[in-house]
Amino acid sequence: MSGVRLKHQRITEVLAKEIRSGRRPPGEQLPGEHALAQRFGVSRTTVRAALAELSEAGLIATRTGKGSYVLFDGRPLDDRLGWARALATQGIDTRVRTVAVRGVHDEQLADQLGLHSPEFVCVERTRELVADAVVVSYERSFLPPVPGIRELPERGLERESLTDVMGRAGLRPDHGEQRLGGRRIDAREAQLLRRAPGDWFLDTRRTSRAADGSFVEHVVSLLDPDHFRLTVEFG
Known part of the structure; x- marks a missing residue:
């Protein structure tokens, strides 16, 4: 051995x-x-x-069989634990700004995710490169209002990592799915991303679930296509 x-x-x-x-x-x-x-x-x-x-060690991202993954400036990202850790693993220094933390009632999303309750806690954030202050993503994380999460709209995230907050609340992703498309951003999104309304961005939707299949997180991200792209492997 x-x-x-x-x-x-x-x-x-x-x-x-x-x-x-x-x-x-x-x-x-x-x-x-x-x-x-x-x-x-x-x-x-x-x-x-x-x-x-x-x-x-975060030096490679291995995939077997068919699959797809996101690259940032040519570097493969394993974003199962979120963009922050995925980017940090590749040595990309980013700064996060929390736009809003609020409770939302969304029956359409609950139906889409197969959930009985339409209540979520939504955390909105933008992410920019420290080197040149270019905003590269706008993310909305929808979380179940479990203890440790339901209090976030009142107390805020402060400087805590959302991943760490989720871990303390028992929300640990094990598997899920991610879909990627593209669309033009609206006026509010353009303001947050410091771009022009109508600019084209990648639109990703990632749903994570725990080992027992329970809902952990649904993340909607707008990604700057000048830095992010999707790679598909087959065969």
Whole structure:
């Protein structure tokens, strides 16, 4: 067992060095398991262990079979825990501004999500790049009004991470789905995004659920197409 561990650690170190040094540019797809196994003279099981470590370190995003994922400036984002952590993992420094935290009654959304209660807590935020203050996203997170969340409209988020607040409230995403389209932004959205009404933005809808299938979060995001794009893999 120790020999296998040493082998996959060696592969992890070599690939991590190639990624961090820029030899493998952001967004470049690594060779397949078979090619890596041949390169390092190991089994595919050993390669999988190395790829798992690279994924855990945030250096790659692995996907099997068919799937789609979002890129930021060519870098793959694993946004299952939200844009903040996904961007931070890639070393992208952003600043978040909370626009509003309020309770909402939305029967259409509840019906769409298969929920009995139409009551939500909605957290609206914009996200901008620290380097040049360009606003790259406007996000609305719809959360169930469970203890720890239902109080947010009164006390606000302050400087807390929404992900951390959700974790303390027992809202931990396990699986879900994400849909992506595009549309022109309206006057209010344009003001928040510092753009012109009618500008075209990517529109993503991500619904997360806990391991038992219960509702955790529904996020509607407008993403700047100058920085974000969708990649689809097949085969």
